[in-house]
Amino acid sequence: MRRRAFHAGARRFAVQCARVRDGDTVSIIPAIAGGAATEAGAGAAAGAGALPTLSNEEIARYSRHLIMPEVGVEGQRRLKAARVLMIGTGGLGAPTGMYLAAAGVGTLGIVDFDVVDASNLQRQIVHGTKDVGRPKIESARDRLNDINPHVKIEAYETRLTSENALELFREYDMVVDGTDNFPTRYLVNDACVLTGKPNVYGSIFRFEGQASVFWARRGACYRCLYPEPPPPGLVPSCAEGGVLGVLPGIIGAIQANEAIKLVLGGGEPLINRLLLFDAWKLRFRELKLRKDPGCPVCGENPTVKGLIDYEEFCGLRPPAETTTVTGGEQMEEISATELKERLDRGDDLQIIDVREPNEYEVARIPGAALIPLAQVTQRVGEIDEGRETVVHCKGGVRSARAIEALKGSGFKGKLVNLKGGITAWSNDVDPSIPKY
Numbered sequence: 001m002r003r004r005a006f007h008a009g010a011r012r013f014a015v016q017c018a019r020v021r022d023g024d025t026v027s028i029i030p031a032i033a034g035g036a037a038t039e040a041g042a043g044a045a046a047g048a049g050a051l052p053t054l055s056n057e058e059i060a061r062y063s064r065h066l067i068m069p070e071v072g073v074e075g076q077r078r079l080k081a082a083r084v085l086m087i088g089t090g091g092l093g094a095p096t097g098m099y100l101a102a103a104g105v106g107t108l109g110i111v112d113f114d115v116v117d118a119s120n121l122q123r124q125i126v127h128g129t130k131d132v133g134r135p136k137i138e139s140a141r142d143r144l145n146d147i148n149p150h151v152k153i154e155a156y157e158t159r160l161t162s163e164n165a166l167e168l169f170r171e172y173d174m175v176v177d178g179t180d181n182f183p184t185r186y187l188v189n190d191a192c193v194l195t196g197k198p199n200v201y202g203s204i205f206r207f208e209g210q211a212s213v214f215w216a217r218r219g220a221c222y223r224c225l226y227p228e229p230p231p232p233g234l235v236p237s238c239a240e241g242g243v244l245g246v247l248p249g250i251i252g253a254i255q256a257n258e259a260i261k262l263v264l265g266g267g268e269p270l271i272n273r274l275l276l277f278d279a280w281k282l283r284f285r286e287l288k289l290r291k292d293p294g295c296p297v298c299g300e301n302p303t304v305k306g307l308i309d310y311e312e313f314c315g316l317r318p319p320a321e322t323t324t325v326t327g328g329e330q331m332e333e334i335s336a337t338e339l340k341e342r343l344d345r346g347d348d349l350q351i352i353d354v355r356e357p358n359e360y361e362v363a364r365i366p367g368a369a370l371i372p373l374a375q376v377t378q379r380v381g382e383i384d385e386g387r388e389t390v391v392h393c394k395g396g397v398r399s400a401r402a403i404e405a406l407k408g409s410g411f412k413g414k415l416v417n418l419k420g421g422i423t424a425w426s427n428d429v430d431p432s433i434p435k436y
């Protein structure tokens with residue numbers, strides 16, 4: 001399955017599998033020897049003299065760090081001096097932010113433009129039930145301030161864009177990527193390469209997670225691993241495919257771990273290593289990464305020298321086109337309220353639902369017949385070409401793909417896409433239909 005191959009990074013790059021074999025010795029006892037700051041950290045603060053001091057209150061708070069030689073007072077002062085920018089306060093950003101705040105990272109930048117939704121609470125533990133409807137940035141700031149009032153939160157209620165990313169990234173020592181979509185992920189990567197910042201990466205889908213530290217100055221970047229995004233629609237989002245709530249907790253905690261190590265300048269960071277985690281089998285694997293000399297952004301002759309239009313790059317917006325086009329003609333759309341009016345009028349319409357059976361079980365539009373997207377061309381015989389057909393899914397994307405697939409296979413009947421899918425139906429026609 002191509003989707004899986006993409007997710008696992010098993011592509012044409014020079015990646016090698018490095019598993020722990022039976023018989024290998026694995027130690028879970030931390031090394032006691034060695035001091036803090038064995039290599040130059042990412043922190044802006046240079047000598048120990050320039051680092052901020054710790055108050056008695058802070059010394060009491062961080063005592064479990066201070067008694068470890070790998071952190072110690074100097075390491076804690078490095079943490080206090082550090083400036084970490086987090087993109088997103090969702091599934092990954094929630095645990096990352098909470099642990100970085102608890103650890104005493106002096107300045108945490110948080111970027112988010114979203115509002116807390118009830119469906120976030122299954123995994124986004126920085127937000128609570130009382131926060132539903134609030135901007136995530138406000139909810140996260142309150143929670144992080146409560147965890148540690150010594151941390152300065154710099155909140156940006158905005159979407160990260162090609163226009164603001166470079167200016168923002170320059171203000172921080174490193175960026176923690178908690179994004180959930182390809183355009184922003186490539187934007188974060190390229191902006192990190194262009195500003196020389198480490199990109200502490202994590203991604204999650206269903207039961208599978210990945211983590212790495214992409215730092216072009218010292219190794220591979222995200223584009224060395226994935227030079228190009230997958231075709232649009234090939235890799236479903238968590239909203240489409242689901243995600244186990246605890247998974248971002250595990251991957252986000254790993255990102256926090258790596259960010260802290262980068263600040264301390266010690267340990268073995270996940271540079272040139274891609275960590276793969278399967279929560280269902282409970283298995284960690286690791287792939288070795290190599291910097292690609294031909295990488296378009298961090299290679300020897302880079303072709304990407306500034307930030308680009310990442311929506312277009314990821315094929316989500318065709319150049320100079322804003323409407324969905326199939327074979328030169330525009331795709332016909334209907335709103336949920338129009339559909340309801342037409343059904344009430346008694347118009348002869350058949351409704352085809354192209355979601356998955358488990359989604360159909362959660363919520364359905366009365367009278368809709370279920371034919372999942374993957375089966376729509378094989379089961380075309382079940383759709384009456386003589387009747388007008390309204391195709392719907394959860395939000396309108398899969399149904400548009402179903403219409404394209406049907407037209408491509410020679411279906412001659414009239415096909416109309418339900419704009420906004422069953423979510424719009426629930427919002428605008430029947431609020432008793434649950435949203436998921």
Ligand SMILES: [Zn+2]
Nearest residue numbers: 221224295298
């Ligand atoms: Zn690269």
